[in-house]
Amino acid sequence: MLSIISAMDKNRLIGTGQGLPWNIKEEYQRYLATVKGHPIIVGRKTFELSGKDLQEEKVFILSTSQTGDNYFSNIEEAIKACGDDDIFVTGGAEVYKLAMPFADTLYISVIKGEYEGCIYFPEIDPNTWTIIQHEECPEYDYYIYKKLGN
Numbered sequence: 001m002l003s004i005i006s007a008m009d010k011n012r013l014i015g016t017g018q019g020l021p022w023n024i025k026e027e028y029q030r031y032l033a034t035v036k037g038h039p040i041i042v043g044r045k046t047f048e049l050s051g052k053d054l055q056e057e058k059v060f061i062l063s064t065s066q067t068g069d070n071y072f073s074n075i076e077e078a079i080k081a082c083g084d085d086d087i088f089v090t091g092g093a094e095v096y097k098l099a100m101p102f103a104d105t106l107y108i109s110v111i112k113g114e115y116e117g118c119i120y121f122p123e124i125d126p127n128t129w130t131i132i133q134h135e136e137c138p139e140y141d142y143y144i145y146k147k148l149g150n
Helices: 025-035 044-053 075-082 093-102
Strands: 002-009 013-015 040-043 059-062 087-089 105-111 129-136 140-147
Touching: 002 025, 002 093, 025 105, 025 140, 040 044, 040 075, 040 093, 044 059, 059 075, 075 093, 087 093
Parallel strands: 002 087, 002 105, 040 059, 040 087
Antiparallel strands: 002 013, 105 140, 129 140
């Protein structure tokens, strides 16, 4: 199973190019707990900005400019390398776009407020995805989507 996990504001903003535009400890702890122990597919730039907290996870990095044991030039190769485990895609925007056709589940935190930035999550098509869980938290709303037909 392939899942995508992301935090965004109500306008689908996910980043500034230098990291997240917010710092919400509770939401970040939820993210870490959700991906703990699972293989992760992440873009090189996102990994360089935020990969330090992924100590216990097997990380597969998508990159067109770097090579190495855990570096892959396309999403299909990275998914195959993960094996049969439940896989999480953790960004950035281009990796999310590449992963959407393969994903079964979306774990989305919608941060309350509007922020400045330039990197956006892809549109979540209501004809493709349905919300199966919603939780209101003080600083964000948490949603789990399932792909229709799965």
